[in-house]
Amino acid sequence: MKIDRMRGVSFAAMAAAVLALSACATTGSDAASPDAAASRSDARTLATGLDYAANPDPYPSTYRGLPRENMAIVGGTVFDGAGRRFDNGVVVVTEGRIAAVGDASTPIPAGHARVDAAGRFVTPGVIDVHSHLGVYPSPGVQGMSDGNEATNPNTANVWAEHSLWPQDPGFNAARAGGVTTLQILPGSANLFGGRGVTVRNIPSVTMQGMKMPDAPYGLKMACGENPSRVYGGRNQSPATGMGNMAGYRAAFIAAREYKAKWDKWRADGEGSPPTRNLQLETLAGVLDGSILIQNHCYRADEMAMMIDLSREFGYRVTAFHHAIEAYKIAPMLAREGICADMWTGWWGFKMEALDAIEANAALVDAAPGGCAVIHSDDPELTQRLNQEAAAALAAGRRIGMNISEEHAISWITLNAARSIGIADQTGSLENGKRADVVIWSANPFSVYARADQVFVDGGLAFDRMNPAYQPLSDFELGQPGYGLSAANVRQGAR
Amino acid sequence: MRIHRLMIGAAVAALTFVSAASAQELTAITGGRVLTGASVIENGVVVIQNGRVVSVGTGAAPSGARIIDATGKVVAPGFVAVDSGLGGSEVGSVSGSNDLRANANTISASFDVSYGLDPWSFTLPVARLGGVTRAIVTPQHAGGGGGAHAHDDSDFAGVGAGGLQSPGLFAGQAAVIHLAEGTDILVRPRVAMVAPFGEGGARVAGGARGAEFIQFKETLAEVRLYARNKAAYDRAGLRNLSLSRADLEALIPVAEGRLPLIVTASRASDIQQVLRLAREEGVKIILDGAEEGWLVADQIAAANVPVLLNPISNLPGNFEMRAARMQNAAALNAAGVVIAIKGNEGSTHRARETRYNAGNAVSHGLPYGAAIAAITVNPARIFGMEGQFGELRAGAAADVVVWSGDPLEPLSLAETIFINGQEQAPTSRQFLLRDRYRDGGEGAMPPAYPR
Numbered sequence: 001m002k003i004d005r006m007r008g009v010s011f012a013a014m015a016a017a018v019l020a021l022s023a024c025a026t027t028g029s030d031a032a033s034p035d036a037a038a039s040r041s042d043a044r045t046l047a048t049g050l051d052y053a054a055n056p057d058p059y060p061s062t063y064r065g066l067p068r069e070n071m072a073i074v075g076g077t078v079f080d081g082a083g084r085r086f087d088n089g090v091v092v093v094t095e096g097r098i099a100a101v102g103d104a105s106t107p108i109p110a111g112h113a114r115v116d117a118a119g120r121f122v123t124p125g126v127i128d129v130h131s132h133l134g135v136y137p138s139p140g141v142q143g144m145s146d147g148n149e150a151t152n153p154n155t156a157n158v159w160a161e162h163s164l165w166p167q168d169p170g171f172n173a174a175r176a177g178g179v180t181t182l183q184i185l186p187g188s189a190n191l192f193g194g195r196g197v198t199v200r201n202i203p204s205v206t207m208q209g210m211k212m213p214d215a216p217y218g219l220k221m222a223c224g225e226n227p228s229r230v231y232g233g234r235n236q237s238p239a240t241g242m243g244n245m246a247g248y249r250a251a252f253i254a255a256r257e258y259k260a261k262w263d264k265w266r267a268d269g270e271g272s273p274p275t276r277n278l279q280l281e282t283l284a285g286v287l288d289g290s291i292l293i294q295n296h297c298y299r300a301d302e303m304a305m306m307i308d309l310s311r312e313f314g315y316r317v318t319a320f321h322h323a324i325e326a327y328k329i330a331p332m333l334a335r336e337g338i339c340a341d342m343w344t345g346w347w348g349f350k351m352e353a354l355d356a357i358e359a360n361a362a363l364v365d366a367a368p369g370g371c372a373v374i375h376s377d378d379p380e381l382t383q384r385l386n387q388e389a390a391a392a393l394a395a396g397r398r399i400g401m402n403i404s405e406e407h408a409i410s411w412i413t414l415n416a417a418r419s420i421g422i423a424d425q426t427g428s429l430e431n432g433k434r435a436d437v438v439i440w441s442a443n444p445f446s447v448y449a450r451a452d453q454v455f456v457d458g459g460l461a462f463d464r465m466n467p468a469y470q471p472l473s474d475f476e477l478g479q480p481g482y483g484l485s486a487a488n489v490r491q492g493a494r
Numbered sequence: 495m496r497i498h499r500l501m502i503g504a505a506v507a508a509l510t511f512v513s514a515a516s517a518q519e520l521t522a523i524t525g526g527r528v529l530t531g532a533s534v535i536e537n538g539v540v541v542i543q544n545g546r547v548v549s550v551g552t553g554a555a556p557s558g559a560r561i562i563d564a565t566g567k568v569v570a571p572g573f574v575a576v577d578s579g580l581g582g583s584e585v586g587s588v589s590g591s592n593d594l595r596a597n598a599n600t601i602s603a604s605f606d607v608s609y610g611l612d613p614w615s616f617t618l619p620v621a622r623l624g625g626v627t628r629a630i631v632t633p634q635h636a637g638g639g640g641g642a643h644a645h646d647d648s649d650f651a652g653v654g655a656g657g658l659q660s661p662g663l664f665a666g667q668a669a670v671i672h673l674a675e676g677t678d679i680l681v682r683p684r685v686a687m688v689a690p691f692g693e694g695g696a697r698v699a700g701g702a703r704g705a706e707f708i709q710f711k712e713t714l715a716e717v718r719l720y721a722r723n724k725a726a727y728d729r730a731g732l733r734n735l736s737l738s739r740a741d742l743e744a745l746i747p748v749a750e751g752r753l754p755l756i757v758t759a760s761r762a763s764d765i766q767q768v769l770r771l772a773r774e775e776g777v778k779i780i781l782d783g784a785e786e787g788w789l790v791a792d793q794i795a796a797a798n799v800p801v802l803l804n805p806i807s808n809l810p811g812n813f814e815m816r817a818a819r820m821q822n823a824a825a826l827n828a829a830g831v832v833i834a835i836k837g838n839e840g841s842t843h844r845a846r847e848t849r850y851n852a853g854n855a856v857s858h859g860l861p862y863g864a865a866i867a868a869i870t871v872n873p874a875r876i877f878g879m880e881g882q883f884g885e886l887r888a889g890a891a892a893d894v895v896v897w898s899g900d901p902l903e904p905l906s907l908a909e910t911i912f913i914n915g916q917e918q919a920p921t922s923r924q925f926l927l928r929d930r931y932r933d934g935g936e937g938a939m940p941p942a943y944p945r
Contacts, residue, residue: 140812170809173808328941331936345846347843347924384806387904447903449857480817481788487821
């Protein structure tokens with residue numbers, strides 16, 4: 001296993017080196033590797049599209065951010081997402097990055113506009129680690145339901161970004177709830193549902209325009225009832241929990257072989273190159289650590305088996321999603337460094353959701369090193385992740401746990417960033433990070449709190465008081481009710 | 495085995511006796527901010543006895559009463575979950591545990607959910623801890639209720655077995671329950687008939703809205719014919735009818751405007767058509783859903799039709815709710831419509847979220863008092879039981895909840911819960927699981943052993 005991990009690292013390092021070079025080359029396919037071993041295969045440069053490493057980012061982000069100005073948000077109560085709280089705090093944003101966070105004495109550089117947040121609350125942008133916006137958009141009609149490639153239990157070859165419809169009105173609604181980053185995942189019909197994609201929540205005509213630069217891919221895996229119901233119902237494997245496990249193992253055996261062939265060919269350049277296989281390529285990315293496992297898994301016993309599976313093949317599980325029973329193995333998850341992504345209130349809709357408890361997040365959080373995350377999986381709940389976190393906080397306090405609000409906000413900010421591998425970029429108001437910031441009308445743990453202003457990379461993306469910052473998707477134009485106001489509120493603030 | 499059963503029986507009997515005794519006790523809840531459902535009383539006193547509210551006001555507690563000090567807290571009526579499945583479904587995907595829908599085409603309008611209600615359901619304590627003390631348990635249509643990702647079942651509508659319409663137009667009849675511990679939760683069966691309109695109703699009738707309206711009118715004509723000619727029907731002297739005798743019988747009070755019909759409709763135009771249908775047929779209706787209701791709020795108000803709604807439905811989930819807005823509740827209320835606010839996802843497992851939905855309606859323009867009324871007084875009023883529950887006033891059932899703070903806030907807890915004057919144990923299956931794993935579950939003895 002140690003050897004496997006090392007090989008994984010060398011593969012990833014090589015891919016990164018090629019990526020760096022191809023970024024400044026005129027045509028990616030002509031890029032030569034600086035690596036001595038790889039140079040031997042120069043003569044064997046593959047035809048365009050047949051070598052993953054020649055173009056590891058074929059659908060690159062074109063995200064450029066909204067117009068922004070340097071500013072200092074002053075006078076508000078700041079929860080920085082990393083556990084700190086500043087009453088009458090200051091958040092300095094320079095060139096779209098957090099430049100300083102502190103109390104009222106924090107110096108404000110010249111030329112920074114002052115944004116008054118007195119009486120209001122300031123937090124990092126909310127991150128929803130489990131969303132199907134764009135792939136299961138509104139309207140949820142058959143022609144638009146693109147989230148489950150339920151044609152094979154292993155569709156590690158599909159990418160959610162290729163299904164993502166940027167005009168889903170749900171993105172706008174989520175933003176009005178403070179959501180600045182989302183991981184869009186395929187559904188859970190399959191053992192391997194495909195790659196997810198992390199997006200910046202700004203309106204965009206193309207998927208690439210919202211795709212987050214430098215965010216790692218996630219691979220959606222699913223335990224439990226869904227795959228065995230979908231395929232068992234077709235008299236096909238998997239039909240049982242043990243069939244699920246056999247399916248994962250077979251896939252990773254094939255992925256190991258695939259990866260070994262490519263590693264060998266890259267090292268010695270001998271023989272015919274392996275044929276590129278998108279399914280195995282994604283799984284090989286899991287094995288080399290460049291693609292993070294995002295594992296839908298409800299039950300504690302199944303999570304424990306998925307951890308053993310990861311050891312059997314030498315990869316890491318980054319997060320369990322819908323981890324209804326995480327509280328039953330909270331110390332184990334903490335030791336393994338695996339995030340548990342949870343609801344607070346959902347339960348009882350199927351057998352594997354039967355043992356859900358509202359205190360799940362609080363108990364996961366209580367284990368030293370635990371990573372508790374509140375997620376949505378739902379276009380309505382994503383608009384109110386702060387309230388779902390509040391209910392989780394209340395359940396913890398009910399049993400005497402002393403959990404502060406500045407700590408609990410991490411369940412939808414910094415821990416969420418950790419859960420999808422972007423904590424170095426966002427998730428907290430810490431120097432150098434992306435200035436993803438929400439100014440709330442009240443304490444975000446109150447049901448009455450509304451996101452007044454939402455900034456993505458320092459650019460104002462939503463303003464509850466200013467219709468000019470209440471975008472509508474193309475779909476929303478000219479629909480019933482368009483242009484009218486309900487209870488004196490314009491549609492853009494729906 | 496036999497001995498065990500006897501012992502358990504004795505234990506249950508003892509428990510029941512104790513509970514019944516405590517419901518008789520004179521109790522005064524003092525010092526709190528009292529939301530009666532219709533008004534607010536600061537530093538109020540709520541006196542209950544024999545399962546009912548004796549008085550609500552200010553001043554001293556009656557002598558000899560058990561005092562519950564609610565200083566700094568909020569005292570509210572228990573909430574009423576509308577369009578709920580509480581007690582009628584345990585696990586959503588386990589069909590054998592779900593008694594909210596019937597597929598038989600001989601039993602459609604006559605389907606009575608009250609027979610399938612389970613006082614021992616583990617959904618009840620969970621809802622109770624969210625302050626829900628009553629529910630309108632409402633059948634679901636077997637043909638599907640429309641909505642996002644609905645299947646197209648249109649080719650399965652038409653004349654089915656026995657010459658009867660299949661599936662039936664109606665989902666069945668709703669019942670009122672209370673959520674108190676004990677062996678009987680039924681308050682009143684058959685309080686309303688349920689029928690889907692809009693996309694769901696169109697599907698039942700063969701795929702088009704126009705077909706359903708005609709079928710509905712034809713059905714009511716048959717019901718009236720049957721009601722006038724029961725004797726002829728019984729000796730087979732009446733032409734063939736498209737409903738079973740049980741369904742015809744169940745629809746007589748609907749046709750006569752005595753039993754309200756809960757009509758599921760989202761689209762503004764569907765609401766208009768349904769209002770017209772009700773007018774033409776003399777049927778009393780309750781709108782359910784009404785996501786686009788704000789576009790025709792004045793028409794709904796003028797028709798004096800109440801609305802059951804979920805205020806957080808704000809996305810164009812399908813083509814009948816493209817105008818859905820968070821402000822729907824506020825707009826309807828402002829127009830003078832009586833609204834009741836629902837919980838989430840069928841208000842069974844997530845009935846406890848009713849209070850959060852009310853809070854979100856407030857943050858989107860609904861006055862606070864109207865939001866409280868929408869989960870207390872209004873549901874009772876809509877279902878013809880005003881003054882009997884859902885309100886803290888003399889004579890009403892003593893469903894009283896003492897909250898640590900504003901009951902619409904997620905951070906507030908229901909600390910003391912009375913239903914019919916009986917104090918409810920603050921526990922649930924979920925709390926038992928929580929406590930079992932409270933310390934990590936990694937002790938020497940497996941968590942399955944009692945500690």
